Amino acid sequence: MSVQNPVIEFEHVSYAYEKESVLQDIHFNILPGSFLGVIGPNGGGKSTLLKLLLGLLPLQEGRIKIFGQERERFRDWEKIGYVSQKSNAFNRGFPATVYEIVRSGLVKKTGMFRFFPKNTKEQVTAALRAVEMETFLKRNISELSGGEQQRIFIARAIVTKPQILILDEPTVGVDVARVESFIALLKKLNQELGMTIILVSHDLPSLQNSVSHILHLNRTIVYYGDYANYNKHLRRQSHPMESLGGIE
Amino acid sequence: MLQYLLEYEFLRNSFLTGLIIGMISPLLGVFIVLRRQSLIADALSHVTLSGIAASLFLGKLSPFWATLNPVYGGMIFSIGGALLIEKLRTVYRHYEELAIPIIMSFGVGLGVVFISLANGFNADLFSYLFGSVSAVSTGDLYLIIFISVIVLLCIIFLFKELFLLSFDEEYGKVSGLRVKTINFIFIIMVAVVIAISMQIVGVLLVSSLMTLPVAASIRVAKSFKGTIFYAIFFGELAVVGGLVSAYYFNLAPGGTIVILATLILVLAICNKQMHIRYNKMLSK
Numbered sequence: 001m002s003v004q005n006p007v008i009e010f011e012h013v014s015y016a017y018e019k020e021s022v023l024q025d026i027h028f029n030i031l032p033g034s035f036l037g038v039i040g041p042n043g044g045g046k047s048t049l050l051k052l053l054l055g056l057l058p059l060q061e062g063r064i065k066i067f068g069q070e071r072e073r074f075r076d077w078e079k080i081g082y083v084s085q086k087s088n089a090f091n092r093g094f095p096a097t098v099y100e101i102v103r104s105g106l107v108k109k110t111g112m113f114r115f116f117p118k119n120t121k122e123q124v125t126a127a128l129r130a131v132e133m134e135t136f137l138k139r140n141i142s143e144l145s146g147g148e149q150q151r152i153f154i155a156r157a158i159v160t161k162p163q164i165l166i167l168d169e170p171t172v173g174v175d176v177a178r179v180e181s182f183i184a185l186l187k188k189l190n191q192e193l194g195m196t197i198i199l200v201s202h203d204l205p206s207l208q209n210s211v212s213h214i215l216h217l218n219r220t221i222v223y224y225g226d227y228a229n230y231n232k233h234l235r236r237q238s239h240p241m242e243s244l245g246g247i248e
Numbered sequence: 249m250l251q252y253l254l255e256y257e258f259l260r261n262s263f264l265t266g267l268i269i270g271m272i273s274p275l276l277g278v279f280i281v282l283r284r285q286s287l288i289a290d291a292l293s294h295v296t297l298s299g300i301a302a303s304l305f306l307g308k309l310s311p312f313w314a315t316l317n318p319v320y321g322g323m324i325f326s327i328g329g330a331l332l333i334e335k336l337r338t339v340y341r342h343y344e345e346l347a348i349p350i351i352m353s354f355g356v357g358l359g360v361v362f363i364s365l366a367n368g369f370n371a372d373l374f375s376y377l378f379g380s381v382s383a384v385s386t387g388d389l390y391l392i393i394f395i396s397v398i399v400l401l402c403i404i405f406l407f408k409e410l411f412l413l414s415f416d417e418e419y420g421k422v423s424g425l426r427v428k429t430i431n432f433i434f435i436i437m438v439a440v441v442i443a444i445s446m447q448i449v450g451v452l453l454v455s456s457l458m459t460l461p462v463a464a465s466i467r468v469a470k471s472f473k474g475t476i477f478y479a480i481f482f483g484e485l486a487v488v489g490g491l492v493s494a495y496y497f498n499l500a501p502g503g504t505i506v507i508l509a510t511l512i513l514v515l516a517i518c519n520k521q522m523h524i525r526y527n528k529m530l531s532k
Contacts, residue, residue: 054422055421055422056418056421056422075424077422077423077424080422082419082422084416084418084419084422090415090416091282091284091415093466094282094414094415095282095465095466095469095470095471095472095474095475096411096415096471096472097470097471097472100411100471100472100473101415103408104408104411104412104415104416104419105423106408107408107409107412107420107423107425108423108424108425110408112406112409112425112426113405113406115408116408140470140471156419
């Protein structure tokens with residue numbers, strides 16, 4: 001039986017904003033093909049964890065490895081797709097078509113001072129097909145609904161065919177019915193394309209039939225493991241409702 | 249006018265300069281407006297003014313400085329102002345917009361001091377303030393063509409990066425883009441284009457050529473490329489119309505160009521509202 005190498009490794013990572021500690025001794029691995037839900041209260045360190053992983057914040061303590069490489073030396077960013085929390089609050093009057101937005105995801109693969117490759121349109125169309133939005137190619141991004149825009153941002157993130165897709169609170173401001181179809185889409189990407197997915201969310205119930213693993217953060221790791229065992233873990237807590245109440 | 253354009257070199261120079269800045273200013277303006285940095289052009293134009301005033305003052309002190317084109321002084325100050333804005337942004341991370349009024353106030357203050365040292369306003373300074381059809385020499389024109397070609401090449405080769413940073417800077421950082429380098433190149437381009445544009449439009453109105461055609465194009469275009477196309481088209485329309493009117497009615501070209509650009513903007517806003525009403529009527 002072959003042993004799978006982790007795609008992401010956090011080794012005793014701690015981080016503080018000035019004197020306020022946000023993450024303490026975070027240590028865990030993510031295996032390829034996982035669908036990880038990251039939950040926890042506001043200020044629990046979820047966004048800081050992602051920023052550290054993506055290189056948006058400098059490491060203070062500990063190590064992060066991506067595909068076995070130290071984060072500082074990692075350059076293959078096209079292997080990682082990212083949908084930020086800010087995608088919900090982008091400039092809605094921005095005059096760009098869906099094609100132009102999704103194509104911008106290829107910037108990291110193409111390189112500086114170079115033009116987009118000849119098969120760009122095929123790559124963009126394939127990404128839009130994966131999120132069931134291929135008929136929207138020429139539409140203006142500002143004409144779409146919140147749920148449709150989120151699918152476009154996922155298409156931008158997966159246009160480079162990444163092995164890992166990271167999403168930071170992507171369902172904020174999206175109505176319940178659309179959240180369900182959105183999570184179903186992520187499940188499809190995870191199961192059909194084998195993409196490792198890391199989803200930061202405040203909405204635990206919507207994740208329950210999709211995620212394979214849960215990382216519950218509250219400055220330290222409260223729980224990390226199979227989703228199936230997470231409920232047992234909660235039941236073992238003396239005040240499970242209190243703990244759940246903290247999850248946003 | 250065509251006959252005079254062929255006959256008089258200064259008119260030809262002004263017209264060609266107008267055509268060039270009518271393209272390059274709105275082109276850069278698209279990125280400035282969409283990055284919500286419209287006021288940066290205003291701040292840098294005021295810094296440019298202090299550079300010109302400094303050059304004119306130095307020209308009074310020594311014959312060496314008097315031979316140098318004040319545009320160079322304006323350009324150096326403009327680049328210095330641009331770099332200071334970038335630096336201040338990192339100092340005030342949570343109040344990035346504060347960098348612009350700080351540099352603008354400093355530019356005006358410095359300009360006023362140099363103007364008073366140069367014994368107040370003279371004809372030269374007035375032409376830089378409000379633009380002039382006779383301000384462009386053949387040497388100036390060559391400098392403007394040289395700078396415009398470099399700016400155009402930079403925009404062509406950095407187009408995809410500039411688009412991404414205008415739409416979503418954080419995504420650009422995550423994509424491994426050299427955001428600081430690209431922002432540095434961009435702000436230097438803005439600084440030099442402002443310095444070369446001021447001879448026609450004037451220091452006080454130069455930012456309008458970077459914002460008004462873009463404001464109109466956003467109302468009309470549906471794509472990013474369309475926005476660029478319309479911004480340049482409206483920019484050229486305002487510059488050519490403004491220069492011709494300024495020539496025939498003996499007006500300051502900067503003012504006529506800006507008034508025409510504003511008229512185009514009003515038409516674009518009315519056109520959009522008529523479209524919305526028409527679509528509503530159809531849906532009923």
